[in-house]
Amino acid sequence: MTASAGGAARKSRGGARRSAARLAAVQALYQIDHSGASPDIVVEEFLRFRLGDSFDTENDVAPQKALFTEIVRGTSGRISAIDETISTALSNKWTFDRLEFILRAVLRAGIYELEAARTPARVVISEYVDVAHAFYDGQEPGMVNGILDRVARRVRGEEFGAEE
Template sequence: MAPRAGTSNRAALRSAARLAAVQALYQMDMTGIDLKEVVAEFTEHRLGQEIEGDQYNKVEDQSFADLVEGVVREQRSLDPLIDQQLAEGWRLTRVDSILRAILRSGAYELFTRDDVPARVVITEYVDIAHAFFGEDEPRVVNGILDRLGHKARPKEFAVSEAGK
């Protein structure tokens, strides 16, 4: 089956939106910048722009805003779910800020965006983790998001595991 026209471009825009959302969440965490301010800063001054020699990709604006706003809105319910997946004695607040942003964004998508297959969500955030870290952190992202995916979408995983 051939992909619909524009599908791969839309996927690339969504991937870029995920990366930008993680960066925006990280910036909020590190600077205390307000939600509306960070979304405005990214959409008006970063996304699709070249800044100090770095080219920021264009993104699917709606996906970017949904991710950042959704993570902030749902953080109180997402954090305990992520905490349960961490090694004993660890809490999300002890995790590196960028890793925390990746896990929150991935968890948000798994629990709220059933229009995107869980395995796609997991792969996308593992790829983002590879952009920032060596091998250990991407493995942590994969393990945690996989367990959360099984909780959030058991039917989706049951179908794929039955076909193995």
């Protein structure tokens, strides 16, 4: 294996760890929304009991715990503003209250990451569309794509340049 191939493999593994963190964060946000539990308690529970060395046993990937924690706590800390952003981005046929808990969690985490602006917008959108595919076989991943794209163009339009 060449040095560059090894670097690509490490980057791929790191990307998988970030993807696993996003999936776990959505599950934690779902639990918070559904049960009304405190974000700090849910984060601690996930860190101690659910995010062992291999959260994604199918791919043997341990999530990046710092990213998981940042997404859950950051999203929870801005929940009202994020929910307003979701409501504004929905089409006229949809209301926020009509969204399923898991769909809300996916959108909330994705919007938090878009607003935090640490990861390229297209990567954030792609990651959360993939997370949506983990839960849905229907049109929901397309809805996630559309809403996150709409929000990304509003909050990070410079990344899309003349494409708008």
